[in-house]
Amino acid sequence: MWKLAAILFIIIGPTLAGIGALVPLTVYGVNEFNPLLLAIAAGIGLLVAVPVSLVVGKKVNDAIRPRRLA
Template sequence: MWKLAIIIFIIAAPTLAGIGALIPLSVFGVGEIDFRAVLLAVLCGVIIAVPASYFVARRLNGLLNPRGGHPA
């Protein structure tokens, strides 16, 4: 399951980091960029991607390998 979580993290981390980077750019505008706010928002996106990828991988693993059955 950890391999699947890492693959999902590789996709989810840049996506959530990009979404996080857009938030301060939308609030402050492009002319008044606060780089600390952008960096903080990007780091928050990456940190959120860690548990999100784990929970998605756990859910997918549960769907692919039902309990008591053979792997799909």
């Protein structure tokens, strides 16, 4: 599951970081934003991507794992 979560993080990480970076650009506009705020928002998006990748990896792993018949 960890390998799958790492592969998913390659896609999910930049996506959520980009969404986080768009928040200050949307709120303050392109000319009036603080670059530090942009970096912090992108970092928060990247940090949120770690548990999201783990949850999605677990769900995919459970979906493709063969079920045991009891």
